[in-house]
Structure formats: structure tokens, C-alpha cells
Amino acid sequence: MLLKMALRNIIRNRRRSLLTGMMMSGGFVFISISLGFLDGSYGAIISLFTGQHTGHIQITDKSYIKTPSLYKTIHNFETVLTDLSKNKSIRALAPRIHSEALVYYKSATFGAEVVGIDPIAEDAATAYSRRILNGSALSETSGYDVLVGKTLARVLQVGIGDDIVLISQGADGSIANDIFRVIGSVGTEQEGRDDYRIYMPLKTAAEFFSLYHQAHEISVHLYDFNLASRISDSLVDSDSALVARPWQEVESDFYRTMQLDRQGNDVSILILMLMVGIGVLNTILMSTLERSREFGVLKALGTHPAHIFFMIMSEGLILSVFAAALGSLVSTIINEYLSQSGIQFAEPVSFAGMKISEFRSSVTSGTILFPSCVIIFTTLLASLYPALKSSKSSVSDALREF
Amino acid sequence: MSEIIFELKNVTKIFGHHIETQVTALSGVDLKISKGEFVALVGPSGSGKSTLLNIMSGFDTPTSGDVLLSGKKINEISGTELSDFRRDHIGFIFQSYNLIPVLTVRENVEYVMILQGRPVKEREEKVKDFLSAVGLAGKEDRYPSELSGGQQQRVAVARAMVSRPDIVIADEPSANLDSKTGTALVEMMLSLNEKFKTTFIFSTHDPVIMEKARRLVTIKDGRIIHEKKNT
Ligand SMILES: Nc1ncnc2c1ncn2[C@@H]1O[C@H](COP(=O)(O)OP(=O)(O)OP(=O)(O)O)[C@@H](O)[C@H]1O
Ligand SMILES: [Mg+2]
Numbered sequence: 001m002l003l004k005m006a007l008r009n010i011i012r013n014r015r016r017s018l019l020t021g022m023m024m025s026g027g028f029v030f031i032s033i034s035l036g037f038l039d040g041s042y043g044a045i046i047s048l049f050t051g052q053h054t055g056h057i058q059i060t061d062k063s064y065i066k067t068p069s070l071y072k073t074i075h076n077f078e079t080v081l082t083d084l085s086k087n088k089s090i091r092a093l094a095p096r097i098h099s100e101a102l103v104y105y106k107s108a109t110f111g112a113e114v115v116g117i118d119p120i121a122e123d124a125a126t127a128y129s130r131r132i133l134n135g136s137a138l139s140e141t142s143g144y145d146v147l148v149g150k151t152l153a154r155v156l157q158v159g160i161g162d163d164i165v166l167i168s169q170g171a172d173g174s175i176a177n178d179i180f181r182v183i184g185s186v187g188t189e190q191e192g193r194d195d196y197r198i199y200m201p202l203k204t205a206a207e208f209f210s211l212y213h214q215a216h217e218i219s220v221h222l223y224d225f226n227l228a229s230r231i232s233d234s235l236v237d238s239d240s241a242l243v244a245r246p247w248q249e250v251e252s253d254f255y256r257t258m259q260l261d262r263q264g265n266d267v268s269i270l271i272l273m274l275m276v277g278i279g280v281l282n283t284i285l286m287s288t289l290e291r292s293r294e295f296g297v298l299k300a301l302g303t304h305p306a307h308i309f310f311m312i313m314s315e316g317l318i319l320s321v322f323a324a325a326l327g328s329l330v331s332t333i334i335n336e337y338l339s340q341s342g343i344q345f346a347e348p349v350s351f352a353g354m355k356i357s358e359f360r361s362s363v364t365s366g367t368i369l370f371p372s373c374v375i376i377f378t379t380l381l382a383s384l385y386p387a388l389k390s391s392k393s394s395v396s397d398a399l400r401e402f
Numbered sequence: 403m404s405e406i407i408f409e410l411k412n413v414t415k416i417f418g419h420h421i422e423t424q425v426t427a428l429s430g431v432d433l434k435i436s437k438g439e440f441v442a443l444v445g446p447s448g449s450g451k452s453t454l455l456n457i458m459s460g461f462d463t464p465t466s467g468d469v470l471l472s473g474k475k476i477n478e479i480s481g482t483e484l485s486d487f488r489r490d491h492i493g494f495i496f497q498s499y500n501l502i503p504v505l506t507v508r509e510n511v512e513y514v515m516i517l518q519g520r521p522v523k524e525r526e527e528k529v530k531d532f533l534s535a536v537g538l539a540g541k542e543d544r545y546p547s548e549l550s551g552g553q554q555q556r557v558a559v560a561r562a563m564v565s566r567p568d569i570v571i572a573d574e575p576s577a578n579l580d581s582k583t584g585t586a587l588v589e590m591m592l593s594l595n596e597k598f599k600t601t602f603i604f605s606t607h608d609p610v611i612m613e614k615a616r617r618l619v620t621i622k623d624g625r626i627i628h629e630k631k632n633t
Contacts, residue, residue, distance in 0.1 A: 001516055008504035297500045299559075300461065302517050304482050337463020396461035400452075401495060 002307055006314040013287060020283045021323045024375050027276035028327025029334065031269055031371040036335040038265055039367065042258060046225055049254060050247045052126055053193055055094065055219030056228040059084075059236060060248045062243045064216060070099050070171055073214035074242060080218060089231055091223045094118065094125035095215040097205040101168035101176075103198065105156045112152055113197045114166065114216075116205025125221045128186065131194060135160045135184020142201045146180045151300030152193035158182050166198070170210035178208060220244070273378050280316070281382035288312060288386040295390045296398025309391035316383030317376070324372040335367055407601060408435035408458065413467035415453050415624075427453040428624040431467070435569070435603060440595045442615030443605040449607040450624040455573045458603070459492060460484050472568050489517050493562030495572035495604070499554040501546040505558050507533070508542040515566045522548050532560040535594060552583040559591060563600055571603035587616060588614050 010017045049055050059080070064072040074080060077095050084093055097116030102109060119138040123129050129137035131148055148158060158164060160182060167177040180200065187194040206212050220235065222228060228246035235244040249256045288295070295308050415428040427450045435441060443451050456462040457469055460476045469477045471491055479487060484573075493514075501510045512525045512530060533539050536556040546554050555575060562570045576584030588604075588611045595602050612618055613632070620628035 001513075005504055012504055050538065059494075293500065294502060297494075297496065299485070300488065300494050300496075301458070301514050302485050304485050306482075312555070394461070395459075396456045399461070399500070 001309045003314055006311050006318060008313055009287075009311075010319055016254075016283055016287060020280060021319055021326070023279045023283075023322030024276060024379060025327040025330065026318055027030060027272055027378075028324055028371045028375045029254075029331040031224055031272060031374055032327065032331035032367045033334055033338070034269065035370060036331070036338065036367045038262065040339060043225075044264070045258070046247070049227060049251065051221070052131070053219075054247055054250050055125060056222045056225045056247050057220040057232045057235060057244050058247075059218040059220060059242055059244045060216060061241055065243065065245070068098065068216070070169070070209065073097075073171075073211060073216055074218065076213050077215040077218060077245070080242070084218070084220065084235065087231075087235070089222050089227055092121065092125035092221040092384065094122045094219040094221070095202060096122075096219065097202060097209060097211055098216045099168060099205075099209055101166040101198070103152070103156060104165040104167070105158050105162065108156045110152060110155055111196075112149075112166075114168070114205065114208075115197055115199050116202040116209075117199055118202045119289065125219055128199070131186050131188055133185045133187055137184070138199065138201055140201075142183075142204070142399045144180045144204060145183045145200070147184045147186045147199040148182050149195045149197040150185050152198070153182070153185040160184060166208070168209065170208070171214075172210040174210060176208050176210070222244075226237075264353060269374070273374055276375065277378040277382045281385065282377050284312070284316060284383050284386045288390045292390065292393060292398045295393065296395050299395050302400065305391040309387045311377035312390055313380065313383050316379045316387075320376045321380035323379075327371065327375065328368045331371070332368065383397070385387050404436045404438060406434050407437050407470075407472055408603075409433070409470040410454075410458070411468045411470070413454075413457060413469065415457060415466045426624055428457070431624070431626055433619065433620075433626065435566070435601060436569075437515075437601055438595070438599045439601050439603075440592055440616040441603040441619060442612055442617070443603060443609070443619050443621060444612055445621035447607075449621045451621060453624075455571055455603070455605060459494065459571050460488055464510070466601045468531065488633050489514055490565070491568045493565065493567040493600075495558045495562050495570060495575045497574045497577050499546070499551065499558050499578070501557055501561070503546055505545075506542065507526070507538065507544050507546070507549070510546065510557055511561045513561065513566050518565060528564050529560075529570040532564045534558075535563075535597070536560045536590060546569065552579055552587065555579060555587055556590065559587070559594070563594060563598065566598070569601040569603065572602065574605050574607070576606060576608060581608065581610065584608060585610050585614075595605055 059074065061072045061074055081093055081095060084090060095118055095356045099114050101112055103112045117128070117138070119140060119142065121139065123147070132147065135147070138145060138147060146164070153159070162182045163179050164182060165177065165179055167175070169175045186197070186199060202215070205213065222231075225247070228276070229248055232244045232246045236242040298308060299305065406568060410431055410433040413428055413431040416424055416426050418420070420425040432455065443454065445451055453462070457464050457477075463477050470473055474487065476487060477485065502513070505513065508529055511529045515525045515528065529542065530539070533542065534560050538556055538560070541549065541553070546557070549557065555578075562572070576587055579587060585608070591602060591604075592614055594600060606612060616632055618632065619626055620630075620632040
């Protein structure tokens with residue numbers, strides 16, 4: 001009966017209910033789209049950031065995390081790869097060898113980071129070949145070909161076809177030195193990790209550093225980076241020597257910067273909630289004030305104050321649930337559209353050393369669920385005072401004739 | 403003498419907290435109402451009629467004195483106990499009809515019975531009985547806004563009586579109606595009083611309506627100054 005009355009009260013004052021509902025839906029859509037954009041652009045930044053190097057999950061030897069050294073490797077990484085490749089969430093796997101070497105070219109000498117990569121697997125994972133500024137990519141048959149980071153190439157003044165000498169130490173204690181041919185330079189427009197690196201085929205690196213069937217790192221790329229922290233633990237046995245860490249851990253500085261940025265946005269959502277809340281409070285207060293005589297009659301007839309309270313809260317609940325449903329519909333359409341087409345920026349925006357020139361929205365359950373909770377919660381909160389006030393008011397005051 | 407169902411003992415009501423602004427609306431009112439009586443409360447404006455009826459209804463508490471309905475001191479109960487007591491023992495008719503606009507005539511009339519948890523069948527029968535008693539059979543599914551003032555007030559009478567309360571309290575039930583409709587309403591109340599033996603107390607300013615009452619209580623400056631029985 002009370003619910004029926006609540007529903008009819010909403011219908012009775014169609015215009016006001018519509019207005020309030022629109023305000024709620026509007027707030028919903030705004031929150032949802034902002035969230036969609038945030039998710040979308042953070043998603044873009046994360047996939048860009050993790051996609052180029054770290055990957056979404058990094059597998060290494062446990063001791064490698066604290067002090068990366070030549071000796072702390074994944075043994076028989078090929079078996080690990082075969083096991084991992086059965087996992088359906090994984091899009092690509094890139095095994096790598098990391099070490100340092102001194103580079104000699106003519107009279108110049110420089111320290112460089114040497115990275116051994118599987119040309120095909122690496123390209124599937126990080127598309128490194130797209131970062132080649134000039135020259136060609138490594139291939140299966142590359143042997144002693146290398147790609148040189150753009151800054152290193154400039155400092156040493158090496159070009160395509162030049163031979164460089166690398167000197168380092170092998171895992172077996174031997175001196176590692178050999179001649180390599182530069183087949184290209186690698187990097188992006190901005191500063192980046194490629195800049196002082198030398199990329200060579202994994203097989204060559206294994207020979208050079210005497211690390212047969214060993215790798216320092218397996219970079220795991222997922223179809224959905226949001227799964228990283230959830231599935232990372234399942235990738236390796238806890239009693240094995242290996243550890244799998246999600247990007248949030250591996251790139252903790254980057255992650256923290258992003259979280260800070262997000263908190264700024266949470267504040268704007270809070271302000272919006274406050275605005276919607278005040279609007280809703282205003283209309284509900286008005287509509288209950290208008291009906292104070294009615295509530296007086298209901299109480300005179302024997303309705304418990306708690307039921308009056310419940311009725312007013314139900315009105316808020318019904319209205320906000322409808323508003324959330326409408327808002328979900330509208331914002332899903334808008335978010336879907338924006339995720340397809342995106343909004344181009346006039347000027348690219350820099351974030352964490354990356355340039356973003358387009359905002360794309362993303363459609364997730366969060367862009368519906370969160371605003372729904374926010375709107376319903378805000379409405380109920382705003383209904384609380386009018387409901388309490390109306391349920392507590394005295395019958396004789398409400399019924400007094402003027 | 404028949405059984406006394408309502409009794410006010412030395413009831414005083416003072417409004418206001420500060421001495422300078424205090425208003426004594428009732429002072430030392432004693433009143434007994436027997437079962438089946440049809441009482442009119444009259445007196446000039448501001449004499450304390452509404453205050454008295456509000457205290458009898460349990461809407462207001464007296465500053466001092468006792469209010470007994472069917473042996474229960476209603477000035478000493480509150481909250482849901484008072485709500486339930488009111489629901490089960492008192493019917494109300496208000497000056498400005500005060501039907502619930504979102505409920506149909508039927509729903510307005512059966513509302514109290516729904517609160518009481520009466521079965522559907524009983525509700526249906528009673529609604530039918532009382533709507534025909536007030537001459538509104540066939541208007542069950544109308545909304546209050548689709549009825550005239552006189553019709554709405556008759557629905558209110560049906561609503562007040564349908565749960566067979568000990569007493570029906572009405573503060574100026576005819577004040578919003580024209581004289582003819584108002585008189586007709588009170589005549590109808592009187593016939594229902596005779597038919598169902600329901601006790602009535604109502605206030606009025608209308609001399610024609612005063613004539614109809616079986617008992618006339620005159621109040622002035624918060625005191626009962628005159629009692630008269632019509633026969
Ligand atoms: N809530 C209140 N606060 C202060 N004074 C009040 C209050 N209610 C009534 N009064 C005062 O109590 C006195 C009696 O008022 P009451 O409304 O009972 O008179 P009444 O006989 O019903 O008048 P009317 O015929 O105009 O309806 C008046 O002086 C009025 O001003
Ligand atoms: Mg009055």
C-alpha cells in the first residue's frame with residue numbers, strides 16, 4: 001500500500017518528478033562519461049606504457065627483483081614459455097636477456113644496456129619494429145646484427161652498416177667480446193628506454209653471455225591489462241624460484257602517479273554528487289512540505305511515523321532507480337560512441353613521458369555500476385532529512401487550518 | 403444512563419513557553435460523553451474548540467488533566483501505541499475533507515482497515531455498506547479530485563465510520579461547504595449516529611446545524627459555560 005502510494009505520488013507530480021529524474025540522470029550520465037573517459041584514457045596510457053616494454057606481468061627469478069644480475073636467470077625458459085602459452089588470457093610472451101656491455105666504435109667508447117630479444121615474439125608483444133627510426137628489424141636469421149638506441153647511435157656516431165665491438169662478461173666467467181653489425185636505430189620521438197640500448201637476437205645474446213636456455217625476464221602481455229594483478233599469482237608456482245609481478249608492482253612509480261591523478265578526478269565527482277544531492281534535497285523537501293497536511297492525515301488515521309518515513313524514502317528510491325536505468329541507457333550509448341570514435345585533441349597532451357592525442361572512452365561495468373550507486377546513494381541521503389522531518393512532525397501542526 | 407466512553411478531567415492547555423506570550427486555550431475543562439451521543443461543540447472563534455478536539459484526538463497533550471477514552475488515559479501514551487489506539491478507537495472528519503489525493507474513494511475508505519490488517523473480503527463488504535450509507539455507491543474508483551466538496555466530505559464520513567470506532571471527532575466538518583450542503587451532511591451524520599449508534603462530537607459555527615445536535619456544549623475563553631440537551 002505504501003509502495004503503491006509512493007509510486008502514485010511520483011506519477012501525480014509528473015513535471016517535478018520528471019525534472020528531478022532528469023537531474024539525476026544528467027548527473028549519472030556526466031559521472032559515467034567522465035569515468036568512461038578516465039578509464040579510457042588511463043587505459044590508453046597504461047597499454048602504451050606497459051605495451052612498449054614491461055608488459056602487463058613480468059616473470060623473473062625471485063632474487064632478480066632486488067638486485068638484477070647476470071646470474072639470476074630463469075632456467076629452461078622455453079619450458080616456462082610452453083606452459084604459459086596454454087593460458088587463454090595471455091596474448092603474447094617475450095623472453096629477454098638483460099646485461100651491460102662496453103661499446104667501441106672507432107675511437108669512441110660508451111656503456112650500453114644490452115637486451116637480447118626473440119625478434120618474432122618481441123614484435124608480437126611490444127611491436128618494437130614500429131619504433132625503428134631507420135634501418136630494418138631483427139629477424140630469425142639475424143645472427144650478429146644489432147639495433148642501437150637513438151641516443152647511443154648519436155653519441156657514437158654509428159650508422160647502418162657500421163661494425164661495433166661489444167665487450168662484457170659471460171656467465172661462465174669468460175670475457176665476452178665480439179663484433180656486431182648495426183642494422184638500424186631504435187627509439188621514439190620522446191626520451192625513452194630504447195635510447196641507450198642495444199637490441200640483439202636472444203640466441204646471439206645467449207651465446208655472447210653464455211646463458212644457454214636462460215633468460216632474465218619473460219614479459220607477459222594480456223588481452224586485458226585489468227586482469228594483471230588478478231592472474232599474476234596463478235602464472236607461477238609459489239614454491240618455484242620464479243615470481244610473476246603485475247605492472248602495478250613493476251612500474252610502481254608510474255602507478256602511483258596515475259593513482260594521484262585519479263584522486264583529483266574523484267574530487268570532481270564528489271562535487272557533482274553534492275550538486276545532484278542538493279538539487280534532489282530541494283525537490284523532495286518541496287514535495288514533502290507541500291504534502292505535510294496529507295502526512296498529518298495519514299498519521300491521524302493511525303499510520304506509524306516509520307511508515308511515512310519509509311514511504312518518502314521509497315519515492316526517492318523508485319525515482320533514483322528509474323533515473324539510473326535511464327542514465328545507464330543514455331551513457332552506454334554515448335560511451336559506446338565515444339569509444340568507437342574518440343575525441344581528438346587539438347594539441348597532444350603529455351603524461352608520464354607519453355603523448356596522448358586522442359581521448360577514447362571505455363565501456364566497462366564500472367561506468368554503469370558506480371554512477372548507479374552514486375545516484376541512488378545520493379538520493380537516499382538527500383531524502384533522509386525530508387523523510388525524517390515529515391515522519392516526526394506533529395499531527396496538530398500539520399492539520400491546522402489557516 | 404448509558405456507559406461513558408469519553409471523559410476529560412480538569413483539562414488545561416497552555417500554549418507558549420514564555421510567561422509573557424503564554425496563551426491559556428483551555429482551563430479546567432470537565433466533560434463526559436456517553437456512548438451513542440451526538441455532541442456539538444460551539445463557541446466564538448478562538449474559544450478553544452479545536453484545541454479541545456485535538457486533545458481528545460491525542461494530537462496534542464494537555465498541560466494538565468486527564469483524557470480517558472474507553473478507560474484508557476490517552477494523554478499518557480505516545481508513539482506507535484498512540485497511533486494504533488487512534489486507529490482502532492477514533493474516526494476523524496476534518497474541515498477541508500483531507501482525503502488522500504493519490505488514493506481512490508475505495509482505497510481512502512478502506513485505508514484504516516488495511517492498517518488494521520482486516521481481510522480483503524471484510525473490507526470490500528464494509529466499503530460497499532458505508533459508501534451506500536453516505537449515498538456514494540458506484541463512485542468507488544473515482545479519485546477525490548473528481549468529486550465535489552460535499553461528496554468528498556461524505557467519503558470522509560464513510561472513512562471515519564467504516565472501522566466502527568468508539569467515537570468520531572470532527573472539527574468544523576461543514577465549514578468548507580455551503581450552508582445547504584453542510585446541513586445535509588450533518589443530517590446524514592445524525593442518521594448514521596442513529597443507525598450505527600456511533601458516538602459523534604463535532605464543532606460548528608452554523609446555528610442551523612447547532613439545532614440538529616442532541617447535546618450542545620458551549621465553550622468560551624477555554625471554559626465550558628453552557629450545556630444544553632435538545633430532545
Ligand atoms: N499552536 C498554538 N500555539 C499558540 N497558541 C495557540 C495554538 N493553537 C491555538 N492557540 C490559541 O488558543 C486559543 C484557542 O484556539 P482554537 O484554535 O482552539 O480556537 P477555536 O475555538 O477552534 O477557534 P475557531 O473557531 O476560529 O476555529 C486561541 O487564542 C489560539 O490563538
Ligand atoms: Mg478551530
